[in-house]
Amino acid sequence: MSQSLVHAPQARSWRDIPQPVKPRVMSRGGRWRLAASLARVLAFVAVVIVVAWGAWEVIAALRANPSNMPAAARTVPVKNFVLKTNADGVLDAAWLRSALGLPKGATLMELDLQQLRARLLADGQVSVASLTRNFPDTLEVRIAERAPVARLQAQFGDGAERTLLVARDGAVFPGHGYDTARIETLPWLAGFKLARAGGRFAPIEGVNVAADLLAHAQLDTPHLYAAWQVVSLARLASDREIEVQTKTGTTVVFGAEGDFAVQLAKLDFQLELLAKATAPVAKINLALGREVPVSFVAPLAAASNTTASAAKPAKTAPAPFISLFPNSQSQTKREL
Numbered sequence: 001m002s003q004s005l006v007h008a009p010q011a012r013s014w015r016d017i018p019q020p021v022k023p024r025v026m027s028r029g030g031r032w033r034l035a036a037s038l039a040r041v042l043a044f045v046a047v048v049i050v051v052a053w054g055a056w057e058v059i060a061a062l063r064a065n066p067s068n069m070p071a072a073a074r075t076v077p078v079k080n081f082v083l084k085t086n087a088d089g090v091l092d093a094a095w096l097r098s099a100l101g102l103p104k105g106a107t108l109m110e111l112d113l114q115q116l117r118a119r120l121l122a123d124g125q126v127s128v129a130s131l132t133r134n135f136p137d138t139l140e141v142r143i144a145e146r147a148p149v150a151r152l153q154a155q156f157g158d159g160a161e162r163t164l165l166v167a168r169d170g171a172v173f174p175g176h177g178y179d180t181a182r183i184e185t186l187p188w189l190a191g192f193k194l195a196r197a198g199g200r201f202a203p204i205e206g207v208n209v210a211a212d213l214l215a216h217a218q219l220d221t222p223h224l225y226a227a228w229q230v231v232s233l234a235r236l237a238s239d240r241e242i243e244v245q246t247k248t249g250t251t252v253v254f255g256a257e258g259d260f261a262v263q264l265a266k267l268d269f270q271l272e273l274l275a276k277a278t279a280p281v282a283k284i285n286l287a288l289g290r291e292v293p294v295s296f297v298a299p300l301a302a303a304s305n306t307t308a309s310a311a312k313p314a315k316t317a318p319a320p321f322i323s324l325f326p327n328s329q330s331q332t333k334r335e336l
Contacts, residue, residue: 075107076107076108076136076137077104077105077106077107077137078102078106078107078108078111078137078138078139079137079138080137080138080139081093081096081097081100081138081139081141082134082138082139082140082141083096083141083143084140084141084142084143085142085143085144085145086144086145088145088147089143089144089145090145090176090177090178091125091126091143091145091176091177092177095176095177096141099119099120099123100116100119100120101119108133108135108136108137108138108139111131111133111139113131113133116131117129117130117131120141120143122199122200123173123174123176124146124167124171124172124173124200124201125145125146125165125173125174125175125176126143126144126145126146127143127144127145127146127169127171128142128143128144129141129142129143129144130142130143146167146168146169146171146173147167147168148165148166148167148175148178148183148186149166149167149168149186149207149210149211149214149215150165150166150186150187150188150189150207150210150211150214150231151163151164151165151166151183151186151187151188151189151319152164152166152172152188152189152190152194152319152320153188153319153320154194162174163175163183163319164201165178165183165186166189166204166207167207168207168208168211169203169207169208170203170204170205170206170207170208171201171203172194172201172202172203172204173201185226187214187228187229187230187231187244188229188230188231188319188320189204189207189210189230189231189232189233189320190230190231190232190233190234190320191232191233191234191235191236191243191320192204192205192206192233192234204233205233205237206233206236206237207233209236209242209256210231210233210236210242212260213231213242213244213254213260214228214231216260216261216264217260217264220261220264220265221264221265221267221268224264224267224268224271227246227247227248228244228245228246228247229245229246229247230244230245230319230320231243231244232244232245232320236256239287240255240256240257240287241253241254241255241256241287242254242256248280249280249282250280250281250282250283250284251282251283251284252267252283252284252286253283253284253285253286253287254286254287255286255287255288258286258287258289263286263287266286266292267284267286270284270292270294271284274294277296279296279297280296280297281294281295281296281297282295282296282297283295
């Protein structure tokens with residue numbers, strides 16, 4: 001092959017020739033139509049903003065000074081109740097009407113929102129509450145509900161016995177709207193004093209620590225949590241220990257300063273080892289670190305318990321009994 005053919009320049013085509021094209025100039029009519037279209041869009045947006053701003057100003061003025069409302073609007077009775085609560089809340093509009101206790105024919109102008117808010121907060125199930133007037137006839141209520149972590153059995157001054165619920169922060173409340181099946185899964189709380197303060201129950205100290213233990217048990221070892229019947233705070237303040245009594249009669253001691261997840265794993269392991277034990281387990285102490293002492297029911301006591309259980313059907317252990325008047329009421333356990 002000759003060198004002249006290798007280095008021969010490539011032939012150029014008409015596509016390689018620069019062809020500058022001047023952009024088409026928009027006509028005067030086109031520019032006018034574009035400007036008019038933009039003006040219409042901006043005018044519409046401005047009208048929407050002005051209307052929204054005016055409505056907001058009117059609503060804000062009426063809320064700040066409802067006396068500026070027309071007389072006809074001020075006489076309209078409250079007809080609608082809007083209740084907004086947290087996602088896992090159970091309270092409904094029927095509870096709201098009962099808790100507010102508004103007189104028949106009451107108008108929004110007549111309502112004392114601070115007083116109504118205090119009525120809602122008097123129920124320990126409600127932790128936060130806010131009320132808003134939506135004229136002419138709607139009262140909007142926003143609340144945050146506490147979730148129960150345990151229950152207790154209390155006797156009141158009239159001799160009536162009631163089941164109350166306890167939240168993580170120690171708040172005690174009767175509980176409205178909960179499923180019976182859900183309440184029955186909660187363990188009983190014991191080892192504390194229940195008192196009243198300001199027309200409601202005083203919070204129970206130390207429940208937040210027990211609530212952490214219960215939360216770990218529900219998530220990590222639900223099969224163990226299902227067998228827990230009583231959680232006692234009697235030794236929490238003095239020894240930093242929480243005692244749990246199971247439905248089989250075994251007492252498990254947890255250290256409040258230790259890692260609950262680790263202690264639950266140790267408990268699960270110990271119960272697997274003790275599954276084939278001949279004597280019933282009386283107590284398992286997980287509050288001593290690596291050492292996990294285990295005590296058993298005495299042979300004679302175990303034999304007598306076996307004979308008694310064979311002679312009569314097994315009965316569920318009674319709930320811990322809490323009296324609001326410890327000086328005048330017996331605190332012995334009752335037969336159910």
